[in-house]
Amino acid sequence: MEHCPVDPRKYGVNIVREPQQTFEGDRNAIEAGQPTLPTNSRTPFSVLQTSPPSQHQCEVEGSAHESNENILIELPSTRQLSQSSPADVPVASPVLMANDPQVNTTNISEREAQKKIQKDKRAELQRKKRQQRWREHIARELRCDVTSIDSDEERKYMRRRLERVTTEENAERERRQGLSLEEKRQEDIQASAQHLKRDMETYLGQYARLPYPAFLLQETPQSRNGAKCQLHLCEKRIMPDDYRIAVDPGDRQELLPSCFPESLRVSGH
Numbered sequence: 721m722e723h724c725p726v727d728p729r730k731y732g733v734n735i736v737r738e739p740q741q742t743f744e745g746d747r748n749a750i751e752a753g754q755p756t757l758p759t760n761s762r763t764p765f766s767v768l769q770t771s772p773p774s775q776h777q778c779e780v781e782g783s784a785h786e787s788n789e790n791i792l793i794e795l796p797s798t799r800q801l802s803q804s805s806p807a808d809v810p811v812a813s814p815v816l817m818a819n820d821p822q823v824n825t826t827n828i829s830e831r832e833a834q835k836k837i838q839k840d841k842r843a844e845l846q847r848k849k850r851q852q853r854w855r856e857h858i859a860r861e862l863r864c865d866v867t868s869i870d871s872d873e874e875r876k877y878m879r880r881r882l883e884r885v886t887t888e889e890n891a892e893r894e895r896r897q898g899l900s901l902e903e904k905r906q907e908d909i910q911a912s913a914q915h916l917k918r919d920m921e922t923y924l925g926q927y928a929r930l931p932y933p934a935f936l937l938q939e940t941p942q943s944r945n946g947a948k949c950q951l952h953l954c955e956k957r958i959m960p961d962d963y964r965i966a967v968d969p970g971d972r973q974e975l976l977p978s979c980f981p982e983s984l985r986v987s988g989h
């Protein structure tokens with residue numbers, strides 16, 4: 721037989737015991753004048769058990785005695801419990817006081833569930849807004865009314881867009897295949913330099929730390945594997961104990977010194 725001592729103030733439950741008529745021992749106990757509690761008693765109970773009736777051991781106000789009575793728990797809510805079998809005694813779900821400093825797991829899980837519902841609602845609203853914006857975009861592209869865009873139209877639009885991109889990529893690949901190695905290299909240098917120039921212009925705006933770009937020749941710091949040269953389209957790595965050129969401002973791009981002159985060879989500069 722196990723005891724589960726519970727501080728009644730902690731749970732705010734009142735236990736009311738009623739004599740169980742089916743057990744001879746109960747009647748004997750009542751007739752013998754053993755202390756019983758009235759059904760509307762507010763006397764807190766300190767032990768909750770779900771063992772068979774014949775084995776109930778109850779502790780009232782610190783005193784223990786054997787009893788064959790059913791335990792009724794009177795919750796401080798509107799819920800009314802009828803006489804229940806020991807298995808129905810809601811030991812696991814006592815109603816807790818709102819101002820109880822103890823963590824109330826039931827209320828917390830309810831709050832969590834509420835939060836989740838709210839979160840799902842917000843996510844659904846966001847999804848609808850995104851869909852609306854997307855459909856407006858499609859309608860503008862197709863020069864038609866937004867109400868005519870349904871999910872079928874969305875799919876058709878995406879398919880056409882994908883086809884267009886694939887066609888463009890194929891055409892570009894074919895064009896590149898027609899170039900010599902040197903022509904390809906020159907093209908890559910131009911593209912990388914344009915990229916770097918765009919980056920620098922972005923960072924040389926109103927909030928730049930310097931009013932001009934700085935190119936700093938530095939020793940590359942120690943690292944296990946070096947770092948990728950950040951010139952667009954360059955795949956080489958800058959290894960430790962070598963030199964690098966840091967471009968500042970900008971997002972502090974670090975380039976191989978050999979890539980630096982190439983990065984400046986932008987058309988018309």
Ligand SMILES: [Zn+2]
Nearest residue numbers: 949951954979
């Ligand atoms: Zn490079």
